[in-house]
Amino acid sequence: MNILENISAFQNLIYIAASILFITGIKMLGKEDTAVKGNFLSALAMLIAVVITFLDPDVQVNPYLILAGIGVGATVGSLIALKVKMTSIPEMVALFNGFGGLATFFIAWSEFNSVPDNTFQYVLIMLTTYIGGVTFSGSIVAYGKLSEKLKIQKTSIITKFFTTIFYVSIIYLIYSILIANIFIPPFDFFIVLLALTLLGGIGFVIPIGGGDMPVVISLLNSFSGIAAAFAGLLLLNNVLIVAGSLVGASGLILTVIMAKAMNRSIGNILFVGYASSPSGSKSEETGEVKPINVSDAYLILENASSVLVIPGYGMAVAQAQHVVRELGELLESNGTEVKYGIHPVAGRMPGHMNVLLAEANVPYDVLVEPDDVNPMMDTVDVAVVIGANDVVNPSATEEPGSPIYGMPIIEAHNAKTVFVLKRSMSSGFAGVQNPLFFKENTRMLFGDAKDSIGGLVSEFKE
C-alpha cells in the first residue's frame, strides 16, 4: 500500500513536469523563432506522460494490448505524416484531429460500461461521448470537403437529412443527460446516443461551405481538446485536463480570429451561412471588364517598383505557388519590391496561404497582414490578385447593403494597377459580385493561374 501510494505521488509529480512542458511548448509554438523547439518540447511532454502512465502497476488493460495499439497507431500516423504532400496538409490536420476525438469517444464509452459512481460522472460521460463523437465524424466530413472527395450541395436532400439528425442528436443528448438516468428507458439508450452522435457530427459540418472551413476546422480542433479535458475530469487525471484545456483554448482563439476576419459571428457561420438569395442591392456594377494578356501584363510588371501579390484559394487549386515564387524572384532581381498580402481567411484553413508559400520557399518575412499593407496600398504599383475574391471585394467597405459589408479586406483597389487572375467571371464563395473587377484600374488576366504566371515568368526570362 505504502509503495503504491508513493508511486501515485511520484506519478503526479511527473504529470506536473509534463504539464509545464506542454505549457512551455505551446507558448513557444506561437513564435516563429522558437516554434520547432516548442513542438519538440510538447512531444517530449507527451512521451513522459505516456511512459509514466504505462509503468503504473494499477494499469488494468493488458500491457501487450496497449503496446500493440501504440505500435499500430505510431506506424499508421508516421506513414501518413511523412508521405503526405505538403499541399494536402489541411485535410491531414482534419483527419488527425478526428482520430483524437474518436479516442475520447471510446474512452467515454468504456467508462459508461464500467458504471458511473455518481451523477456528475454520468453527465461527464454523456458530454465527452458527444463532443468526441462529433469531433470525429465532423472532422471526417471536413477531411472529405478539404480533399474534394466529398462534394455535396448545401441544398441537397442529403445535407438536409443530416442537418436534421444533428438537431435530433442535440435533443437526444439533453434527454440522455436529464431523463434517461432517472427514468431508465426500456431500450439501450446509450447505443442510440453513440449512433446519433456520429451521424450528428456529419450534419454539423456538412452544410458549411468551403470558404467557412477555416472556422470549422479551428472549432473542431478546440472540441478535440475540450473532449480530452473532460475525459481527464472523468478519469481524475490532471495532465489530461491541462493538455486538453490548452488545446481547447488555442482552438478557440483561432476560431475567434477567423470569425473576426470575416466580420461574422460564430453562430452565423455555423448555422446560417451567407444569405443564399442575392439581396436587393444586387451590385449594379455592370461596367466594362478590361481583359489583359500576358505580354501586356509583363510590360506593366517590368516597370513596377513595388508589387503586392494577394493569393487566395484559387492559387491552391491551381497549385501555382511555385511559379508565383519564381515570378517574385524574377521581379526582385529586376529591382522590384515584392510583398505578399495574406488575408487570415484566404484558403480553406487558418494560415493556408502561409503554408503553401512556405512550401514554395517564400520567406515568411515578406508576408504581410491586411492591417499592415492597407495603409501603404496607394504606394503599390501593381496588386496581383491570384484566385482570391471575397477577401479583396471593395463592397465590404463601400456598400452597406452587401452581405460581406464590414469584413476586413485587403484593399487591392487602392493600388495603382490591379491584375486579377481568374478562370472566369463567377462570383466568390459568398456569392457576391465583386466590383473590383470593374474598377478603372483593374485588368483581368483570364485563365489558369499557373499558366498565366508561368507565361509571365517566361516573358521575364526572355
Added chain:
Amino acid sequence: MEVYALLGFVLILSIYLGLELISKVPSTLHTPLMSGANAISGVALVGAIVLGGEGELQNILAFLAVMFASINVFGGYLVTNRMLKMFKKK
C-alpha cells in the same frame, strides 16, 4: 465531490492560461499552431491507458482508443515538424 472542485479549478485555470499564452499568434503560424495543438489533444492516449479493462468489449475499446490516439500523436507531431521546417526567414 471535492476532487471534482479541485480538478474543475485546474481546468478553468488551464483554459485561462492557454488563452493568455496564445492570444497573439502571427498568421504565419496559424496552421502549425493548430496542427501542434492537435497533436497535444492526442494526450487522450494517457486516458486510454488507464481505462478499466475487464471483459472483451472493454479491451477492444481500450485498444481502439490507444490506437487512434497514437495516430493522432505521432501523425500530429511529425506533420507539424515537417511544416515548421519549411518556414524560412529571408
